[in-house]
Amino acid sequence: MGTRRPRVRYIAFRVDGPRSYRREEIAEALRPVSPRLRLAVFDGTMGLARTTNLEKDLAIRALTAIDAVAGERVRVETMGTSGTIRAATEKYLTPPDGARRSSENNPYK
DSSP states (O other): OOOOOOOEEEEEEEEESSSOOOHHHHHHHHHHHOTTOEEEEEOSSEEEEEEETTSHHHHHHHHHHOOEETTEEOEEEEEEEESSHHHHHHHHSSOTTOOOOOTTTOTTO
16 A cells, blocks of 8 residues: 655735735745745745645635734735646736736746
């Protein structure tokens, strides 16, 4: 009988606050809520957090429980989950007008 390895999941999220935040500020806010939740990508207001399929629901609850970043009140909204960075970026982090990025501008393609 073999053991199954947990699969990686990427949770897309948006931080609604008074300003854009640095990657380090978001990583610092994630550290106390879930030690196994890692910040994969962050661009100031939107990002991807990495977790496993076994801890996905716990990670989503931890993300939405964040209420302050760098001492400022914020609201974190999760937008969706995917198995790869590329799919999560295309589904949840692209501009809302549906414009596709060209392959030379997309580092995940």
